[in-house]
Amino acid sequence: xxxxxxxxxxxxxxxxxxxxxxxxxxxxxxxxxxxxxxxxxxxxxxxxxxxxxxxxxxxxxxxxxxxxxxxxxxxxxxxxxxxxxxxxxxxxxxxxxxxxxxxxxxxxxxxxxxxxxxxxxxxxxxxxxxxxxxxxxxxxxxxxxxxxxxxxxxxxxxxxxxxxxxxxxxxxxxxxxxxxxxxxxxxxxxxxxxxxxxxxxxxxxxxxxxxxxxxxxxxxxxxxxxxxxxxxxxxxxxxxxxxxxxxxxxxxxxxxxxxxxxxxxxxxxxxxxxxxxxxxxxxxxxxxxxxxxxxxxxxxxxxxxxxxxxxxxxxxxxxxxxxxxxxxxxxxxxxxxxxxxxxxxxxxxxxxxxxxxxxxxxxxxxxxxxxxxxxxxxxxxxxxxxxxxxxxxxxxxxxxxxxxxxxxxxxxxxxxxxxxxxxxxxxxxxxxxx
Numbered sequence: 001x002x003x004x005x006x007x008x009x010x011x012x013x014x015x016x017x018x019x020x021x022x023x024x025x026x027x028x029x030x031x032x033x034x035x036x037x038x039x040x041x042x043x044x045x046x047x048x049x050x051x052x053x054x055x056x057x058x059x060x061x062x063x064x065x066x067x068x069x070x071x072x073x074x075x076x077x078x079x080x081x082x083x084x085x086x087x088x089x090x091x092x093x094x095x096x097x098x099x100x101x102x103x104x105x106x107x108x109x110x111x112x113x114x115x116x117x118x119x120x121x122x123x124x125x126x127x128x129x130x131x132x133x134x135x136x137x138x139x140x141x142x143x144x145x146x147x148x149x150x151x152x153x154x155x156x157x158x159x160x161x162x163x164x165x166x167x168x169x170x171x172x173x174x175x176x177x178x179x180x181x182x183x184x185x186x187x188x189x190x191x192x193x194x195x196x197x198x199x200x201x202x203x204x205x206x207x208x209x210x211x212x213x214x215x216x217x218x219x220x221x222x223x224x225x226x227x228x229x230x231x232x233x234x235x236x237x238x239x240x241x242x243x244x245x246x247x248x249x250x251x252x253x254x255x256x257x258x259x260x261x262x263x264x265x266x267x268x269x270x271x272x273x274x275x276x277x278x279x280x281x282x283x284x285x286x287x288x289x290x291x292x293x294x295x296x297x298x299x300x301x302x303x304x305x306x307x308x309x310x311x312x313x314x315x316x317x318x319x320x321x322x323x324x325x326x327x328x329x330x331x332x333x334x335x336x337x338x339x340x341x342x343x344x345x346x347x348x349x350x351x352x353x354x355x356x357x358x359x360x361x362x363x364x365x366x367x368x369x370x371x372x373x374x375x376x377x378x379x380x381x382x383x384x385x386x387x388x389x390x391x392x393x394x395x396x397x398x399x400x401x402x403x404x405x406x407x408x409x410x411x412x413x414x415x416x417x418x419x420x421x422x423x424x425x426x427x428x429x430x431x432x433x434x
Contacts, residue, residue, distance in 0.1 A: 002041040004115040007031045012038040014052040014085070019063045019099055024110035024117035025089035026068055026097045027128070031112060033087035045082025053085055065100050068092060096120065096128040129292075129306075137268045138183040138309045139172065147180050147188035151217040159319055171318075172311045183311045186218045186268065193218065193268065195225045197276040199232055205277070213273070218263050218312070222321065225276070226259055232278055236360040249358045250283055251335035254343065257328045258354045260321055262287035264313050270350070283356040290349050297347055298391050298429050300329055332356075333397060342397040376401070376409055377418070381432065389422065389429040 004010050007029060009021045014035050025031035035056075036046045046052055056074055061067070073088040102108025109120040109128075120128070156163040168174045173184040185191060195214040201207040212228060214221040233255060237246045262274050267289025277284045291297070292306045307313045316322050329345070332354070336342050341357035374382065376399050383398055384390055390398075395406040410430055413419040419430040 002034060002037050002043075004039070006112060006114060008115075009033040009117075010037045010039055010041065011035045012044055013046065014056060016059070016063075018056065018087075019059055020110045021117050022060065022068065022072065022087065022089050023064055023097050023099060023108075024112040026064075026071060026092040027095050027110065027120070028112035029091050031089050033089065034084055035087065036082065036084040043080050043082050043084065045080075045084065049076045049083035049085055056085065056087070063100050065098055066094050068097060096125055136308060138181060138186065138311050140182050141175065142180045142182050142185040144185060144190060144192075145180055147184055147190055149184075149187065149217075150189055151220045152187050155219055155319060161318065171315060182268065183309075183315075186312060187315065189216055189220075191215070191217050191221075193271070194273045195221050195263075195276060196273045197225060197228060197278070199278045201280070203279050203281050219315075219319070219321075222260060222263055222316075226256055229255060229259070229276070229278065229283075234360070247360060249360050250356050251359070254332045254335040254356050255283065257322075257332050257335075258283070258285050258343075258356060260316065261328045261354070262352075264316055264322070265289070265292075265308050265352075267308060267350075281358050281361040283358070284353060286351055286353045288351060290352055291347050297345065298389070298423075298427055300345065300347075336397075340400060342400075377413055380409070380413065381418070384419075384430075384432045389431045391429045 002008065002010055007025075009025075009031065011018060011021075011033060012035075018033065018035070021031075021033055025033075035052065036049070037043050053074060053076060060072055060074075061069060068089075071090040071092040073086075075086055077084050077086050096104065096109045098104050098108035104125065106119045106122060106125070109125050110117045111120050111124070153163050165174070165178075168184070169176070171183070172181055173187060174180055180188075186193070196211070197214070198205075198211045199209040201209050214225045214228075230252070233248050233250050233252070235246045235248050259276075262285050266274060266287035270288035272288050274288075275284075275286045277286075289308065291300070292308050295306055313322070322328065332343050336356075336359075339357075339359045341359055343357070344355040346353040346355070379399060380390060380395060383394070392403065392406045392410060395401070395410060396403060399406070399409075401409075410419065414421050414430070417433055420433045422429050422431060
């Protein structure tokens, strides 16, 4: 006799609802689903088990994110001469798993509670994301165990910091079984990842001035790439009263922080290089991975941050490369607060780009151009023609105005039915009214 419980689910036939049961087990605990057995435990069987098995395979591959293929086993079993499909689901590591058509929200994320599958609350989803990030790439055991740490040890010595086997364990460079983690791989002299820099003549990629690739420990890459970029960060002087005031093309803090953010927060599951491009008018740095699951651009502009590689961030913090956790983007914008040009952040599913503008750059054709006569409202509309939404912080940077003025403009545009307010509280954003 079969009964439903915390680890068992019975289905009389194959339906789309099977996906939420699979998601629930993957997010909670190992479980088994029997298809062809009714709620009372009676074996009814399936008329075309082979066809159902093929359909079920497609549901798992296409209907659930992330991929659960490795954590599910599906097969046909004969019980009382009737065909039953058995689905074995293992609790999986990259939680939360969710229904593809519902997304990463309560209606898409399920948990096993007793003998039923229930929707997860937003609070539980956030907790699962945090826990999943702590079991990320950097915590896994490195496939390469023949590693050396000459650069790391030299750097710790320069900073008068102790470095030994116990410290390696405390920093999660090695695990309790004395195996190197992927964090160890990143910090080692054998690190397989790199940073590629290209200096271009003009504002496009038609003509190279110089190019260079940085390898070795990510700490070594950070130091050498910053020194290299600083060679091209020219100083322009102007006389203010009786004094000469020197201004670098790029605020040093912004340049340094953009580089460190790219190294610390990128997704090392991707093997590609961090790409840096320096043009006459701007600096672009592109890292792989996009934002951490659960965060969006509005969160970033509001100062919300979640590290993809917290152990790596901790090493950079101990070496005082970063001053505090989660403030990098906010301080990049602060370093531009006295300039008309503001940094630009671009995010896709698999990449994150920071664009810093050269504050000393003057377009040779600028005098030939007609002065802009767009109102502040029109500038916001133009921004929204190219971007999905806007928030108060973006408007402050876009128009170089105060928080109060930005709120007043946005509220007026809502009242005038030009914009529509979405979300609330710290996540409030605005879109163009269709």
